[in-house]
Amino acid sequence: MADVTVSGIRPGRVLLVGEAMALFGACEEGDLSEVRNFAASTAGAELNVAVGLKRLGQEPVYMTRLGCDPFADRILGFMRANGLDSSLVVRDGSRPTGFMLKSRVSHGDPTTFYRRAGSAASAISPADVQALDWRGISVLHLTGILPPLSETALEASYALVKAARERGVFVSFDPNLRPALWPDADTMRDTLRELAAQADLVLPGLAEGRELFGAETPETVAQAFLDNGARAVVVKDGPRGALAATGSGSCYVPGFVVDRVVDTVGCGDGFAAGVLSALLEGQDLASAAVRGCALGAIQTQHESDNEGLPTPSELKAFTVSHPRAA
């Protein structure tokens, strides 16, 4: 097997900063404007990754800003229920907590609608980064959702990467494209390419590679991110699997076969939690990619963005009972 070892990741805690939202998932299929019943839960890419890490035995550090409203109380209750420390959650009574709607579909990706402009999380700023205590943190996991939330959130994203690199903290980056949050496609592409260039590890999907670099295959997407400056890349290739690549080689790992996909939202976050937890346990990048595929596949079996994320025994039960893609 090609050498796909990633160096520079020390044991320690993963820092995540981002927006948590109330999520209303449609209970029946149909246009969001016509659905009558919604089930409430909690969303947010960085929070999803934090939950995934926690369930697998890691101690993530999660920072966000919430309003003083029932959505915020729901999110805090969810964090408590999942054993996540909320001491870095700042309450801001002058701004609302964001929320989103998600449609129910029997195939393809659900439609999402966001109400998050001017939210408490959009006020995340470099001052929040300055206030962070980096002791014990060995990984920063950043997504492409924080930067477009506001000017201050964009500055905070750059400040996070800078602070991490100055401290020798491993930087993991998931492009997580949210075109609706950006002023235009060029700004989105330029900013995300710049942030990805500073990452030790990038976790793009195939479509994100196409959007950011015009690359079409897992191999060309991985090469584009490596040429752009990343030290390692794991390209998510949907149910087929993932390609783990560094400057010294690459390895394609097949995904897990599931009977029926229920909901694709949150799979990428599960994937990130799988990869990072495995790397923190000392596994190589290819084995970490296999765990990423497993968590991604498990997430497709659940409507919630994070409730299906497995404990170690649930993960083991899944991997031994599901065949791998050909």
Ligand SMILES: O=C(O)C(=O)C[C@H](O)[C@H](O)CO
């Ligand atoms: O944070 C967002 O933009 C969301 O869409 C919330 C979701 O839980 C998350 O992103 C899924 O990856």
